[in-house]
Amino acid sequence: MKTPTKAPLGKDAIALVGLFLASGTMHFVRPEVFESIVPTRLPSQRALVFASGAAEIACGVGILVPRTRRVAGLASAALLVAVFPANVTMTERARRRLGRDPHNRGKQGCLAATVARLPLQWPMIRTALRAGGLTR
Known part of the structure; x- marks a missing residue:
């Protein structure tokens, strides 16, 4: 029988890998976007x-x-926990920007996206742990 870490990755783990690779690359391509959400x-x-x-x-x-x-599964879960404060900061800043221009649909969408992202951290953490064979 294959060990969990040698088993093929599920679609959720492949999606998580894609997110990590895309987001990680963007940290180098457009660092100023991410600097703005690092807690001051x-x-x-x-x-x-x-x-x-x-x-x-x-x-x-x-x-x-x-x-x-x-x-990597364990490190990924830890990383997702570690960056959670930045995600909260992003949501708070989006809320403030919308407060200055409450009828701006783009700013409304940005706030909605950042709020929706917060609870998604939990399934991403579970996916990372599952990919590493650390949970079912």
Whole structure:
């Protein structure tokens, strides 16, 4: 019988890998977008953006490789927990921007997207742990 980490990845894990690789790449292509959501109490926003982008890419690649899948699944779950405050900051900033222009449909959509993203962290964490064979 195959071990969970050697089994083929499910569609949810492949989607998570795709998200990690795309988002991680964007951290290097457009770092200013991500700098704006790093909580201001943290130092060196640009360095944190690059570090988290590199971590996302490493986690995505690590999940793809059966030999590193277990540790990458755990690291991915930890990364998703670690970046949650930035996601909250993004939602708060979207709320403030909408407050300055409450009838702007683009800003309404942005706020809705950031609010919807927050509860999605939990299934992404579960997917990372499952991909690593750490849970069913």
